[in-house]
Amino acid sequence: MNDQWIDVCAVGEINEEDVIRFDHGSHTYAVYRSADNEFFATAGLCTHESIHLADGLVMDHVIECPKHNGRFDYRNGKALGAPVCVNLKTYPVRVDGGRVLLAISA
Template identity: 45%
Template sequence: MDTIEWIDATAMGDVPADDVIGILVAGRDIALYNAGGEIFATDNICTHGHARLCEGFLEGHEIECPLHQGRFDVRSGQPSCAPVTEALRSYPVRIEGGRVLLALD
């Protein structure tokens, strides 16, 4: 039976409402999004150009890359407009005791 290893990433309060932050978790650059009170996590580097998504603009469930204005759905990592075509890796999130936990593998 597989067991998921949950890694404590940050406090829920560290992710501002309707915004995105970048954090380093277990050596990975992760973007955490607070979209409508729900937390989502993806890789922080755009798949199209080497830009940090935490420097982009979060609108609803979409993050806009600051470099070429491509957009991704933060819930799934799927691209939602050109020029991005490759999905971001997204990660399961769990909230426990006010902490954001991630499953990275």
């Protein structure tokens, strides 16, 4: 499987401990910047009721869904308790030349 690297944004467009929404084709992604300046990406919709995670709260490597407060570890997509029980899909991210890049399967 070949990964295609997609330009998401400039590094400075995501604040520390924050998330942005990124749409590409028919897919929505959530791209995170941790407090220790690392970048991560997951599917952009909560696995519970398909709510956009980019509208949620980020704290300590956790994204909290804005609708029912379901929580996920955005580093590995792990669902952290009810009402969410299905993990999020995660995607590789890298920084190159001050740009955040997301790998999707080609």
